[in-house]
Amino acid sequence: MKRLLFVMSAIVAMVTTVAAQNMTVKGAVSDIRTGEPLPYVNVGLMRMSDTVFVRGAATDIDGVFQIKDVTPGSYLLQASIVGYDRFVKTLDVHNDLDNVDIKLKGGTLLETVEIVAERPLYVMDGEKNMYNAKEDPSIQTGTASDALQNAPGVEVDAEGNITLRGVSSVEIWINDRPSHMNQEALKQYIKQLPANAIERIEVITNPSARYSTSGGVINIVTNQKITRNELLCVGVRARTSPNVSPWASYVWANEKVDFNFYLNADYSHHKMEGDGSSTLFDANGDTSRYQHHETTGRSKNIGGYTGLNLNWNISGRTHLSTWIGLYPYWGSNRNVNDFEYKEYKPDLRDLGYRYDFRNEDGFGWGGYAGAWFEHRFDTTGRKLSFSFNSNTWNNDGWGYETFAYRDPLRDTLMRRTYSDNSNPSGSLTLNYTHPLRNGFELEVGAEMEFGGGRRCQRLDTLASGSYVQVSLRSYEGEERGTGLNGYLTLQKRWGGFTAKLGMRGEQAWKHSTWNYLDGTGAVRVDTAFFGLVPSVHLSYQTKTFTSYSLSYTRRFSTPGMTQLSTFRRFDDYGFETGNPALLISYTHNVEAAFNKYLMGFGNIGFNAYFRSNTDEIGSMTYAGYAPEYFGSLLVNYTCPENIGSSHTEGVEANITYRPTGLLNVRFNASVFNYGYAYNGFTDSKVSWSARLNVWAKLWGWLEVFANARYSSPRMGLYSLSVANKSVDFGVSSDFFNRKLSVFFNVNDIFGMAEWGSNTTAPSYQTTGSQRYDSRFVSLGLTWRIGKMELESKARQGVTENAGAPRL
Template sequence: MCNVLVFRLKITMLRGILNLKYTHKMKTKYQLFLLVLLTCTLSFQGAVAQDKPVYKISGKIMDGESGETIPYAAAALLNAETMQNVAGAVADLDGEFIITGFKDGNYILQLSFLGYEAFTSKSIEVKPGNTEINLGEIKLQQEAMSLQEVTVQGQRQLIEEKVDRTIYNAENDKTTIGGDASDVLRRVPMLSVDLDGNVSMRGSSNILVLIDGKQSAIVANNIADALKQIPAEEIKSVEVITSPSAKYDAEGTGGVLNIITKKNNLQGASLNVNSSAGFRGSNLGLNASLKRGKMGWTLGGYGRAGYNILGSFENTQTLMTPDGSTALIRQAADTRNNMLFGRYNLGWDYELNKYNFLTASVSVGVRNMRNKQDGLFTETFIEDALVSALLRDVNVDNLSNNVDVNFNYTKTFDKAQKEFSVSGLYSRSNNNNDFVNSLYNGTFTDIISRVKNENLGINEEFTIQLDYVTPVGNTNSQILEYGAKNILRKATSDFAYFTAEGSTGEFQQVDDILFSNEFTYDQNVSAAYASYTLGLGNDYTLKGGLRYEYTTINADFRNSELPADIPSYGVFVPSFNVGKKLTNGNMIKAAYNRRIQRPSLQFLNPNINQANPQQQSQGNPLLDPELTDNYELGYSTFVGGSSLNFTSYFRNTTGSIQPVRTVSEEDVIFTSFENIGRERAVGFSIFSNINVSGKFSLNGSVDTYYAMLTNGLDNPMFAASNEGFVISGRLFGNYTLPKNWQIQAFTFARGRQVQLQGSAGGFGMYGMSINKQFNERRGSIGFGADNFFTREFRINNELITPTIMQQSTVGMRNMNFKINFSYRIGKLSVEGNRRKKRGVTNDDMKEGGEGAAGAMMNNNN
């Protein structure tokens, strides 16, 4: 019966896809198909299992010193003769694991978790009559780390799958050395990063990006810019949270992305130096730490330079002008980019006593990007007749700096998992985004005029946050979390236009409030949340929560008599997660949540951007937030020593912020923004982590979704809709050679992306590195290459409206060769007392860019 249903549903789905029409029936059949397929698969597995004895090995993993459980530790069952991986499992929040899915025979059990010495058991005999073996409590010893005498016990998996998130362990990927955070994120499942560093999750760019659980002002301004400030070597791991609980800010309709940087809880003193020098860029980093008794200090500094980054720009526009004629505009230019980034931080932590902890940090960053278009040549044709030919040089400077100051107090209790914390954050980001446009005369020999735009943007945030977590009752099967938060945010845009004659004439300010003004935007977000987690038996985990946020806004122009009247609003944000552990160690989970996306300064900024006179844009201070409902269904399993994860989802966004494009009398495309869009997406993703052998591993993923976009307008001159499939994928390989040599390779490809009025072209990237460790693994040296067979990437973008047809091509020469070097000095040992550190998590700006089973399957916040 199951086979018949699945076959019929597959045929129905195929017909719907071929018609490329998404209807309510198709959505229902798609969801029903997934449900039936999972049910039939599990039923089939159950039927097969009835004919054979089910062997089971279980146990509980504990900390050898504190006696606490170790959640999410990895358990692997190896053949005692061949030492090949046969089966595996991941411990729940109580440290309990169950391994099934193997035959009778002799086996070795291996347990591992970051910060602990690996455990290897004696031979375990499994045979009929001895089908269930409980090993009881198994205690792991914390790993002593001496950099003068290092012993490597094994390598953590590159990708880990947990019930509420996917974790990418970037520290195990050597192909990113010399890059920045955007290079790391291209390797993470479910994420897509374009060449400009703009990040999207499952096709949505409306995501919350946290750094160590906190969001600074620079991230709120522009995610792509912030990522360029973080060197890849500083990133420990990346967490992708597709269904955030009520504890997280309601912002980020696509989900939450948490970038975890490298920190330590080590006693002693250390200094780490790492550097990379390449054809396109270089970096130098220093990281020092000092820990004596209860007090610790960390000091880190990372600088990165990018140079020799050449490219090209081509653009063709066909416009229907207001008088009814047709205009054809062609543009072409060579591009040059240079950049200099730095990020520096000073951290302090102090253990008052067993239960009370203080942490504080100051972080500063700088970002200088200078982009040049040399010889931007523009030809304009009206009804096939050439009417003008203009030559310009365009210089765009994006110079910024930022500072974050954090202070956190955490109190723990004798009762496990009970915790209270208070966190504060002050963050400020200054961003000068200026350009100079120089126009040549008719013979293209001398500059006859110049236009300059100066735009100083300032984003300030002050946040206070309280969180309380406590188990309910005498077991760990119930957990209650609640808290409150307030964010005061002030954004300012001080902009002015200037004109000058010739190449040396003095600039004169334009006396027009549309071009020279100061805009202030004050926002206050007050929030409260409650979340409850319940574990039912050893199989089910339920987690539900509700968050309420109230937002007040004041906006004003310095040179305008009337302020922008923006009403206050409140929103309830529910979330619900359910997970079920299956008897064979597999897991199925489902989730629903509602999210809100407030517009960031780049959508609000009223400064008119005319860096390219043919394509001008202006923000809208009166924008409202977007609202999105997310539904998700996932299934994870183990096949031999490999893991597989399947996820399907549906996303519905109303009030989507979309561009509105018009053609001016000067044949210029002018872009503004309105809350006129509706976005829906039905998607499916699969990724796998494959252990080919103890020395060779592969992991990869494929993400695809069907996007449906409309702006909801009735006027045929402005109405727009689009739909289609978007596919992306990635593959990573790691091979360990004798004598401390290692080879890693990576490739990523993103297909054409569907947009409301056209599409963005696809592209691919790849890289390879080889590294050698020396001097008892204190140092390493290696060689890396990126895109070594591709001289230039070319991305073709398309824009289509009733009055506009535009095709543009952006080229970038991204071939790179680099030498990497790092060395560590010092002797460290792991501190015995492990504790969680909490902090502020601001997540509310739209960017243009198992107690028992499980009660705590969803409690890893």
């Protein structure tokens, strides 16, 4: 704690000796032919990175304008008035400008003139690679999952898991603030958030010290509009899988307050097929056990969501937002496995059986609540924000198992299982931004995170007509953690160049306790970690929308509490345990990127990266004994280990072709090499992925899109995933002046999607794949009653400055 405070105080002391000072741009507008001054001309400054309007003014009766509080940097200066051609030029602001001369040429009379240029689909701004989802017509009828698939380096699998360049430890932010949702809650959010409610998706593959994660940041920025009116939207999405999801939303808003209530329900029925095998070897390399299984599964789920959001614009500089939501979930499933099962040690035994599992009363629920407050001290960008977030996810249920052995001399085994899990978490954050002299900007923040979890697992065996608890298969565990983090970043802009330095300190305290339900085998772990995260980000953007960036960050990763605990969690064939000798893992990330926007063509971008890990934490499976449960039988057990070293180097390409507003062709490709060294063994593999998206608007009313993607096998520690591929197609249209919208999609037309992996550890080798009902037809209808300007807010429950997860 003292180390953290000392580091942050020292950095603050070094940079807070300068005062805030932004610039003023003054000038005059006149007729290029007569020289007469032109009054009431709209003059605006747009950001070079994405042409977003920053500040503006209108000329007075003498044709003079003045734009105050301009942050130093490069801008597009635009001027427009009815009867004259639009004026556009680049403008570098490093100090006060007093004599900006604008001359307008007379042109065709226009009814309206917008001073916002066409936005590129992909742009870079500092450490952020931004995907302007609002400008992508091909995903407007889908969900946030479809939009995320088009963000650079992002993939969403069939179960809703999000990865960035194959890394799952990615942090999801909503409207510039962490979502703090656990995995299940996040899946529900991504599944139900409409894509047309998203303004843009910001991807940070090499986060600065501002962020706590090492796996990357994905910030989903939603549409935010305030008008004085109300809107009721109702709709339904249906799939042949089958899946039905009706929803309704009501929004009321004026200039000061907006209110949103959202309600939806969801019913789904999924099928799954799979197969796989496993082989266990003894110390001599001889086969000790062999298994092969074929699996079929069915699941029925009923869920929903209700949320309430309120935003209050207290004044022009002060905002308050609050939110609360609840999502219940009921599920039942059944899995049937046919097992070929042979034990070779100490004697050959055929233990093949048919396994039948059913769960008919699984229940889960999640909820969140929070508040966000921001005050802007002036128009220079100096602001203070405070937020509170709390989340929870809970589930429990009974399951029933039947083992019908092929050997007629073995009795059928019947068991029941019970699980009860809860995962509450929360955070408090404080952030202060202060513009400084000469284009510097200081950002300082503090975070307090708290969370925990409880897991209870019980197994009973039917004997003599009653169930008896199996002691070593029935256990409970509790984990608690508290984190205190502080960060500071200092950013400098001059011209098109931006430099950002950062330092982050993280202190964490963790505790866990595990024991069997009969009170035996208790293992307690208490530990603490501290580390520093330095970062450097450099970027440059030319006046012709060409961007370059170079960044370096050193991160560290601490072991989880389950990974440190030596408590054994048994299953039918082995057990998993922790490793108290695990070390902190350090990662060095270096990235270089290039992005070019070509007017009339589209966008071309390349990204090269290198990642080096020391003491990376991975999972290994060994052969061993556990006489307390398995007697003399050789079994497999899984334990985390520090890999000696690993590295990843790769390059990504992102090309967008948009010759007109009626055609959009986008191609993404990634090639990377992953390698590692572990106990004298080295291995590496080159993997690649590609995605092609095509959208077109035909006859002025019908939108057509097609997507194709492929991902080659990827390597991990003694593991290799299977390839995955799919092709999708869809159409959409609006009717009755956009009061009714309809879409029709066909997902995975050829039924090629597949997931799975193979492991090749010396003692334990496996193969496996799963095939879900990924091929389906979906249909969606939306009916709108009220003002259309509020639609994006109504379809997801977004309010003007709220930063919490909202559906």
